[in-house]
Structures are given as C-alpha cells and as structure tokens.
Amino acid sequence: MKKQNHDKVKHNVKDLFRKIWLVSVILAIVAAALIYFVKDSNLSNEPDTEIVDMPVEVDFDKIENGIHLRTGFIDAPGMIETIQNCTNCHSSKLVIQNRMNAERWKSTIKWMQETQNLWELGENETVIINYLVTNYPPKKVGRRAALTDVEWYQLKE
Incomplete structure (x- = not known):
C-alpha cells in the first residue's frame, strides 16, 4: 500500500513538473514573439538604439569563508x-537547528x-547523516543556562 502511494505521488510530481515545463515553454515562445513584434513595430519616434546584453552572473552555489551563502550550510x-x-x-x-546524533537523524x-x-x-541517506552529524552535532548544553545570582524568596501561604 505504501509503495503504491509512493508511486502515485512520484507520478503526480512528475506530471506536475511536465506541466510546469510546458507552461514555461509556452511563456518563452509568447515572450519571444512579443519582443520580436514590439521591436519591429517601432512604436516610438525615437531612433533605434543598440542594445547591449550585459552578462548577469548569479552564483547560487557561492561559498564564502566555508559557508554556502544561499543555505548557510x-x-x-x-x-x-x-x-x-x-x-x-x-x-x-x-x-541546521535540529542537531541530532546519527540514530535520531535516521529515525527522523x-x-x-x-x-x-x-x-x-x-x-545519499548515509552521506547526509554523516554530513549532519559531523557538521551539526548535538550540543552538550541544555535549553538554557542555569539561573545564577537569583534572590529566592518564600511564597506566603
């Protein structure tokens, strides 16, 4: 039963990605057609100017000081x-906030x-668990530090 549900979800996800891809292709074609016709229609009285394409570099996997900038890993x-x-x-x-040992990661x-x-x-499961346990091990401290320098008092009954 679980395998059938997994296969159904997998099929639905693939189907969704196909639809998204198809819509993206259609939008790209429409955008290209609009650019072509608007450019050629010369709707303004301004002279044609040369358009220079400037490369835009987006580095989604940039690492600085040993940290992956997009994720913080x-x-x-x-x-x-x-x-x-x-x-x-x-x-x-x-x-990152869920620091666990290997057994707890596996159960999660x-x-x-x-x-x-x-x-x-x-x-990948072993690779991921090893990465998390190595780089984000459980912290030895509790949720908060113990209270110090507190003046305790007795409650009156």
Whole structure:
C-alpha cells in the first residue's frame, strides 16, 4: 500500500513538473514573439538604439569563508546531497537547528518518509547523516543556562 502511494505521488510530481515545463515553454515562445513584434513595430519616434546584453552572473552555489551563502550550510563532503534532498521541502535553517546524533537523524528521515512523502534517499541517506552529524552535532548544553545570582524568596501561604 505504501509503495503504491509512493508511486502515485512520484507520478503526480512528475506530471506536475511536465506541466510546469510546458507552461514555461509556452511563456518563452509568447515572450519571444512579443519582443520580436514590439521591436519591429517601432512604436516610438525615437531612433533605434543598440542594445547591449550585459552578462548577469548569479552564483547560487557561492561559498564564502566555508559557508554556502544561499543555505548557510558548512561547506564539507555531503553538503550538496543535503541541499538537494533536504531543502526541496523545507528551509536549511530547520535542518541546521535540529542537531541530532546519527540514530535520531535516521529515525527522523524514516518519519519524514512515512508521514511527509519523503522519497527513498538510497546511498545519499548515509552521506547526509554523516554530513549532519559531523557538521551539526548535538550540543552538550541544555535549553538554557542555569539561573545564577537569583534572590529566592518564600511564597506566603
């Protein structure tokens, strides 16, 4: 039953991406046609000017000081697999704040697969867990530091 649901979801996702791709192609064709006809119609009385295409560089995977700028992940082996498999569904900040050991990461991944439609990670599961445990290990401190320098008082009954 679970396999059938997974296959159905996988099919629906593929179908959605095909539709998105088709709409993108149609929009690109319409945009190209509009540009062609508007340029040739010369609607203004201004003389034609030369348009110079300036290259626009967008580096989505830029790393500075060992940090992947878009996600905030530490640049280390397994980072790309973690980005590709985790940030499709949620923010990298959610991953970074949940510092767990390998056993807890494995059970969290299993929970996401059973309840949140996470796909099978295959060999990437070990790579991702190793990356997270190595770079975001559990913190040894509790939720907050112990209270100090507090003047305690007795409640009156």
